[in-house]
Amino acid sequence: MLPRRFVLALPALVLGTPRSAPASGPIFTLGVASGEPRPDSLVLWTRLAPLPLEPDGGMGAAPAELGWELAEDEGFQRIHRSGRVTATADEAHSVHLELDGLPPGRSFFFRFHARGEASPVGRTRTAPAPEHDGPVRFLAGGCQNWEHGVFTAWAHAAREPDIAFVFHYGDSIYERAGRLPGASGVPVVRSHQGGDCLTLADYRIRHAQYRTDPDLQSLHAAHPVIASYDDHEVENNWAGDHSQQDGSRRFPRLVTPEEFAPRRAAGQQAWWEHMPVARAARDGAYRRFRFGRTLALHVLDTRRFRDDQPCGDGGQTPCPAAFNPQAQMLGAAQEAWLREGLSHANARWQVLAQQIFLSQRILAGDRRSMDSWDGYPAARERLLAMLRGRDCAVLTGDVHRAWAGDVAAEPGGAPVAAEFVATSITSEGDGSDMQRGAAEILSRNPWLRFHSNHRGYTRHEACGDVLEARFMAVPFVSRPGAPLLEAGRRVALAGRPGVVPG
Ligand SMILES: [Fe+2]
Known part of the structure; x- marks a missing residue:
């Protein structure tokens, strides 16, 4: 070689x-x-x-x-x-x-x-007729790391009856080089072929390797999938024009926007080539779907148009740059598109289908995740201003744990929407009931109302005044054959923003 x-x-x-x-x-x-x-x-x-x-x-x-x-x-x-x-x-x-x-x-x-x-x-x-007023069932999932496990959860998802769509929030591949079983960290169940994905050929091979998985194939053969991408379709924590490799102490090599552009283009092209996505959404995947009068689905792109993460990225005590009122998560064009769409949406439930944690989430030592909406509070406030007074639920992924919580502009502020965070299909391997440190996060953030550290997906049903989330879990992914369990249920109610026990 x-x-x-x-x-x-x-x-x-x-x-x-x-x-x-x-x-x-x-x-x-x-x-x-x-x-x-x-x-x-x-x-x-x-x-x-x-x-x-x-x-x-x-x-x-x-x-x-x-x-x-x-x-x-x-x-x-x-x-x-x-x-x-x-x-x-x-x-x-x-x-x-x-x-x-x-x-x-x-x-x-x-x-x-x-x-x-x-x-x-x-x-x-096909989606139901515009006048449809009945229930709409759908699934949400993502973060399918090939090396961390088998995709049993997707095989269970394929068998779910009467599903209108599956929202795949992203991390449909992971871009890093193959690791050998026995490498430190999460146990490697099966290895990526090849090195870090950098070129179009690399990304094509990586997507193709994932697509050979029979459980993933069974999902796609069973239900229409509405796909978006997150960071790992290109590079961990990329942001707009910026590579994660920013010349900082954590990433000493500087990759300039000019150097990063061809890599990003290669990752985005290979993602589109391997997803059932229309040509119009291949570069910048925000778009809208409607399922009768029951729900409008606003698919957001929180990667392509955002500013670089402030304060050096990662988990940080917010520095002044985090409070820049001009900071963009969606970009001005996508914000205007969303504002316009919400003002005309005559569906009972407005559902934002996106990638990263929207609720306030204060970590140990008062730190926040600069890659999530916590790193962009001004952009979050503009988003929440659009959502206030509407019956709104937010679908999220990215953190490899299931969570549900009330979304508010301030810690403990008046809830504006319910957030349902889907756990990973496999990323971070076999799960447990509680992640280490989760009890402390729950007590520090009482507006977070559910947590599970199992792998799986979320099954939703919007019906009348209730939008339900059932957190479906597989007890292990390091070998095939896991049964499907329900780790918990929470709901959102029309006219009462936030999450309530099911
Ligand atoms: Fe992930």
Whole structure:
């Protein structure tokens, strides 16, 4: 194996000249997916990759033709629509088929054909009609570290009945180099292939490795997924134009915005290539969905448009820079888009689907996480000003623990919304009832009303005046076969901002 600097310097030598013909063997190794459910449209996804862990997926440089079918029945006797689509090398032979003109609230089955092979069958559904006033069930999850465990939680999620969508908040890959089992820290259950992800080829291989997982494939074949990204799709704690490597004592090497730009672009492109996301959302993934009159889902992008973390990032006692009134988390354009969307949203529940902790969270020694909204209090106050007086719930991830709490502008202030934080699918390995130190955080932050240190996802149901969160847990991820348990239940009630026991 060549040292990494040669890999960077000599990509043509290492990656080889483009193969002249696609490799033989099964071509749908990464499964199928669907997403972006709207009353009249959906995105269907697959990627052709006979050799998923090769930079080109084993497809070479030539385009490839696929057939596709959308059927009303699992046996594909009643074909609703069918056609052909071309996959090209510049998008890693991924397909993002954007279908419109579909009927609302309908389940469909879909599959692709290429080279005489049929893909696995996917199941999906359009969002309900605008006048729908009934319950909407959905799931939230993310933080799926390949090395920290098996994705049993996603296999359970795939079996959940009657799900309108799954919100995947991000950390769909982790960008760091493979570690060997026995390395210190969280036990490594299975290793990443390759070094740190830096180039488009690196990120493609990493996403493809994750997509070979049968439990992840089962999730995407079962429900439409509304995907966003967090930091690990590019680099831990990146912020807007800024790499985490900022020349500080913690990260002595300075990576300038100019140097960081191609890495960020590579990470974002590979994320899009592997997600059932419409072309319009490939760079900057904020967008809105509506599920009848029951809920409006505002998907936020808290990475791409933010200012750099203040006070040196990490857990810090806030320094003056944290109180900069101009600090941006969403950026001015996204803030204006959200304000406009909330003012016109005639759905009972406004749900923010985002990534990072919104509630006040005071850590030991009065420290705060500068990467979360606690590092951007002025931007949080502007956000909460938009939410006041509305029935609002916030979906969050990132911290690898399940939490629920009241969101307020000041510690202990009047609640504005309920926040439900999904735990990780695997990140940080086998869990426990309580994280070390969590009891102290709960007593220091009495507006945080639930905690669980188990891995899993959250199952939600919005129905009338109640928006419910059930924290679903798997007791272990270091080996397959974990059962599904319920770690707790909390709800939000219309007209009463915040979280109450279920
Ligand atoms: Fe994570």
